[in-house]
Amino acid sequence: MKLSRAEYNEIAKFTEKLRPTRQCLRMLKERFPRYQTEAQTHPADPVLLDMANEVDLSPALMARLILDRFLQDSNSGTPSKSVLNSMLKEPSLIPDQTLAKNIYQCTINDCCYGPLVDCIKHAIGQEHEVLLRDKLKERNMSFLDETQLRTMGYDKTPDIILEVPVAVDGHIVHWIESKASFGDDYSHRTYLNEQFWSYWNRFGPGLVIYWYGFIAELDCQRDRGIMLKECFPEDIVTLYQAGQTHAHAQPRGEPGSSQPSPQ
Known part of the structure; x- marks a missing residue:
């Protein structure tokens, strides 16, 4: 929401x-x-x-x-x-x-x-990270998670890096960050300064999912490379899909010929 x-x-x-x-x-x-x-x-x-x-x-x-x-x-x-x-x-x-x-x-x-609440928050965060990985697997999308990235020597990483970038709402996405919280002004500004912009500098444009919603006006950095969503996007365009669309858009040649029609 x-x-x-x-x-x-x-x-x-x-x-x-x-x-x-x-x-x-x-x-x-x-x-x-x-x-x-x-x-x-x-x-x-x-x-x-x-x-x-x-x-x-x-x-x-x-x-x-x-x-x-x-x-x-x-x-x-x-x-x-x-x-x-x-x-x-x-x-x-x-x-x-x-x-x-x-x-x-x-x-x-x-x-x-307190510590009990911290434990609950951590468990909810882990649950939504698992949900994100399951969604990616359902779409047969190749990715590296935070644990894999740490073993590769990265010290500060998003939850997911896509091995093959995708497009969401016409914007390229290289990484996805899962936040099991509501995105208000203070928390989002803190995340931007401490996490999101550093991810952008290292890995390119990405997507942040606030599973419990966010203030709509905060989704204002899309052209700069950071997009916000409140759920896993359904309108993902993969490289394969983009290639198929491009192929169908090309002019066709004469019947029996593999060459395009002369201009």
Whole structure:
């Protein structure tokens, strides 16, 4: 589904009214001693989750900030990002069992942020990459996927590079990128700067599929070599089809002759 920017902005504006105001580090620092007291007094209660709901903060973000503070106090220094992420993904690594339980409760009760959501997003992304490969195989199109390209030494690649380019809506396509998300202004601009233009520089013009739709006005780079679609295109023209069309368009010779008719 494609949305106009006006339609998208209307939805976004309405959604913002539903979001709570996020108070951040100052409030959390003030409440951290409260967590310790509550956790000791009621070790079986979901203290962190209740605190997150009370201050209108993402539970997983509350868990990250509290764990970061806990590790700083325990180790007298700022923990590395890898250590912090590994403990959020696997709370059993946290030395304090009560805190570990609270971190786990926050993680599994957050539908918008955190390691569980990241895992879900990754799985959905993988599912749509498989869907894209299946669609290409159905059309008997020869391609290299990201894994194959990495083994060939490419460090930054689209999901698919077509071994034989095709045409979609009259535009040549050398590569395809799968995005299992909605293409809004911010995300698309980020992808353009960090991914799409580098693919264009290295491999030529390509196609981006936003499986969950995009703002229609963002599909404005076709003449520069980046096309957007919300599904796998059905109007693909292969090199063979283009050759057949060209052959039928040529003037025919006289019956029994392989040469074209004289002009």
